[in-house]
Amino acid sequence: DAKTTQPPSMDCAEGRAANLPCNHSTISGNEYVYWYRQIHSQGPQYIIHGLKNNETNEMASLIITEDRKSSTLILPHATLRDTAVYYCIALNTGTASKLTFGTGTRLQVTL
Amino acid sequence: GAVVSQHPSRVICKSGTSVKIECRSLDFQATTMFWYRQFPKQSLMLMATSNEGSKATYEQGVEKDKFLINHASLTLSTLTVTSAHPEDSSFYICSARVPRSSYEQYFGPGTRLTVT
Numbered sequence: 001d002a003k004t005t006q007p008p009s010m011d012c013a014e015g016r017a018a019n020l021p022c023n024h025s026t027i028s029g030n031e032y033v034y035w036y037r038q039i040h041s042q043g044p045q046y047i048i049h050g051l052k053n054n055e056t057n058e059m060a061s062l063i064i065t066e067d068r069k070s071s072t073l074i075l076p077h078a079t080l081r082d083t084a085v086y087y088c089i090a091l092n093t094g095t096a097s098k099l100t101f102g103t104g105t106r107l108q109v110t111l
Numbered sequence: 112g113a114v115v116s117q118h119p120s121r122v123i124c125k126s127g128t129s130v131k132i133e134c135r136s137l138d139f140q141a142t143t144m145f146w147y148r149q150f151p152k153q154s155l156m157l158m159a160t161s162n163e164g165s166k167a168t169y170e171q172g173v174e175k176d177k178f179l180i181n182h183a184s185l186t187l188s189t190l191t192v193t194s195a196h197p198e199d200s201s202f203y204i205c206s207a208r209v210p211r212s213s214y215e216q217y218f219g220p221g222t223r224l225t226v227t
Binding site: 034036038041042043044045046049087098099100101102103104 | 115117145147154155156157160202204206215216217218219220221223
């Protein structure tokens with residue numbers, strides 16, 4: 001699975017949109033981009049995933065560039081409860097499908 | 112969404128004893144479950160992949176005789192840490208893969224193991 005690169009940390013004011021970038025320049029055509037987050041001392045939580053098109057669900061939006069080399073997770077109205085480590089993972093669902101977690105981005109939402 | 116539970120949430124044991132951690136998928140059947148370990152301020156590290164009815168596949172560097180995994184049913188996988196030592200103290204997390212086309216995984220809340 002392709003390596004992903006994320007900034008180590010970001011801050012966001014409560015109520016504002018949090019835009020978390022992810023670089024996956026070596027992603028292959030059959031690899032999806034998955035996003036998970038982990039709130040302190042809890043198990044990771046699935047957020048969203050996509051292949052080529054932009055995706056939106058009740059939690060977030062995922063914007064994938066046309067060349068698929070990068071993506072952005074958008075939390076439209078961040079709250080304090082969104083403070084967590086966010087992981088971007090490139091995954092080939094056609095193979096062993098093992099999630100490999102990198103270091104992620106620690107998002108701190110502040111008042 | 113799919114729910115995965117773990118039991119116990121916290122356990123303290125003495126060095127040399129064994130500890131069993133259970134992982135259950137509550138509202139779906141999981142043919143594949145995964146076990147992770149997370150040390151403080153570090154990311155999750157995959158330990159092994161557990162397939163129902165067959166032997167687990169361990170990641171490189173994980174001792175299969177120390178971390179015994181059993182996946183006897185479609186809703187239950189267990190991890191037994193045998194002869195635990197203080198360096199085994201960690202946060203153990205399981206996940207279960209939902210066998211849909213998108214293959215997202217759902218994680219348990221984790222088990223904090225402290226070996227004294």
